[in-house]
Amino acid sequence: MTDAELMAALELDDSYEVLRVLARKPQGDTELVRSLQGRVFVRKRIPRELGNRDAWEALANLRHNQLPRVERIYDLPDQLVVVCEYIEGVSVREMLDRGTPLPVEDALDIAIGLCDAASALHGVGIIHRDISPGNVVIRFAAVAGGLRSRTCLIDLGVARMHDEEARRDTTPLGTWGFAAPEQYGFAQSDARSDVYAIGRLLSCLLRGSMPVEADGLELPEDESLPEPLRAVMERACAFEPSARYQTAADFAASLIGVRSGSASVDSSHKHDVSNDDNGHAWTPEEESVPAESFSMSVADRIRFMRRQPLTWRKVLTQLVLLASGLWVAFIVLADLITWVAPKDNRMLAASFSGPVFALGALVAAWIVLRHYTDNIIRPHSRPLWTLIALLVATVILVLLGLILVVAVAMLALGVQGE
Amino acid sequence: MQPERLTDDLLEQLLSSTSPEAYLSSVELPERTLADYARALLADRGMKRADVIRASGLNTTFAYQVFQGVRHIGRDNAIMLAFGLRCTLVEAQRLLRLAGASELWCKVRRDAIIIYCLNEGMTRAQCDDELYRLGEKTLVAPEERDGDV
Structure with missing residues (x-):
């Protein structure tokens, strides 16, 4: 970076007024800032080694009403700085803090909304990798006859582009309880990692609390969950990525099926040829990534299954x-x-x-x-x-x-x- | 920025206290770094880092790292930063203390010129002119001063 470039970046950086520091994490700082024109944005300062410019540029070219619009991306010597739209609303984390389980219908709406947002990201090759309650915001808008809600997926601080060549992620990142097993460094994360996180988040919404276990499916204790939904969630939260829904759109379609009461979930899809929700015959060859690509060693698997962080x-x-x-x-x-x-x-x-x-x-x-x-x-x-x-x-x-x-x-x- | 109590006032209060605890409980001693103080001055003056870097004559990357708090700063660079931040003499002395450098001392010829320049609100470039005129080592090396205004 030349001196002239750095001076220009500093001019730009200082042109935003910091209203509040929203978070300080090793993955970067998040600030609420105001531009010279008086508009409020969220600014993310991501450490150089964690920032993925390609992913942010891909997001900048994406217009989706459930994802934050990227206003500006610029570099500082040790940081990638991204200024994006501030989405105001209630976070799922705040909803879970109330400790009340959400009705199945509402929880399904949020999960389906998340699948739509994740699908849009996956469509341009971005993997979010951190779909967790703090990063899901429900935005409310007044419409004739009441309020309309929209689920928005925010904070793409650790998002990355899927790399066909990579065997595993460079840095294990994500939120405990929502990060898929492969995000612990055993294999490369892909769209199925986000499917797993959405499945985990859905179980949290139905239980009204944060996860207790690091992985697997945690269901409400009252066992009132409809059986088709249980099967859909089991498949979404499967340990093996190849056993999960292969795309967020597939997961959304199954959830829509559950909501309309017509779900037919085949949790043993790995071995059988079956019909998906669109009536399309599924064959093992259609898997976006073959099962063999998830090469977790026995030792790694045992370590992960202990579900206890190493100290x-x-x-x-x-x-x-x-x-x-x-x-x-x-x-x-x-x-x-x-x-x-x-x-x-x-x-x-x-x-x-x-x-x-x-x-x-x-x-x-x-x-x-x-x-x-x-x-x-x-x-x-x-x-x-x-x-x-x-x-x-x-x-x-x-x-x-x-x-x-x-x-x-x-x-x-x-x-x-x- | 809140007006700070002077070291002399605090020293007077400490010496008149009956115990260290009495003094420590009666005053607020801020724990801050040079970067914190520089940023506070920046906000106080409504300046941008780019303005300070230009006015101080410091290397851009070096000054950025100082503001980030990841780089130690030497005495002359701290004085240049003080000029860039339009510091008063008291503020410049604080900046030097936080940089771990010795304060400006009017019994030292070069320091006396710098003190005079700070007190007169001169720029870093004007201070260098004075130092050069009076035969003292300038803050910025003469070969690097071509771009000075």
């Missing part, structure tokens, strides 16, 4: 246990070599213990460091920790390498001596 203490305990276990295993292996060797060669066999022991330590160190990187470094993306991890890794590996060399040298000398 420093847990990771450290795991590291110590893992390292100790491996070390002990290799000591036993080294002793076993000595024990099983013929009596005449027992001294020679004993000298193998050193290299085996050192090799064990190297393997243990490697596993420990990998675990550390996967659970601490990658999720938090802290450059300082990465540097410390690299330094520690280098020191440990150099030391263990030296031990291995010395042990091999001693072994060679021992063999020579005999």
